[in-house]
Amino acid sequence: MIDLNSSSAVALSGRINWHIDTAIDADAARQPRRNYLGASVIADPCERAVQYYALGAEQDRPALGTKQDIFARGHWIEEQMIKRMRGAGFILLDRDPRTGEQFEAEWFDGKVKGHPDGMLLHWMGREECPIPLPALWECKGLGSKWWKKVVKEGLRACFPRYYGQMQLLMGGFKLNRGLFTAVNADTMERYHQVIEFSPSACEALLARAGRIFLANDAGELLPRPYFNSAGMECSMCNYKATCWPKQ
């Protein structure tokens, strides 16, 4: 007879989830590792963290198990929003018609690459287009807490990494503006913000990447911007164990 009391159900969940996570992790381990620095990483508030990414350093908490499903949820939200944006009247390309693959921009002989979610080219909807076109399009699915924060504070203050990613991509594709769309993954509410291209922000990020590659070639570790590891940035960082080794 099946025991339906909650403690055995919790134990059963743990056992089934162990099998699910093991299968997810095996699948993730078969995926090829990126051999370039993603445009979304370069504007990380910590330059040393970007350097660890560029070096391919081992992460404290690799994206395994349920994290992979959070990524999959993000992809699903993006696909759903592509349909919704097209339904509204945008001519939105999510693939480069020349290659049939994602749009791609690259810098430093391919050591840095970026892939925008799409290009908003024309408007076929009712009345006037709500934004000037063409525009780069980036879409993120966010948990409620972060979605509310970005609505309140805007992209640049809330997610400097995504803001920097859009600056690099607008520079790479020679576009003067982009549209950032954030979807609340709990309620599916949508927030849209126009991001104007800032040549100086784009140049500063490319200069930062150049500095990091030079330091890597010289075998130098860039200084930490924080005095101790107790702050939020270091606590949330995937390289804390490497950066602050136990004495």
Ligand code: SF4
């Ligand atoms: S642990 Fe802190 S100082 Fe070190 S890389 Fe991460 S954020 Fe930067």
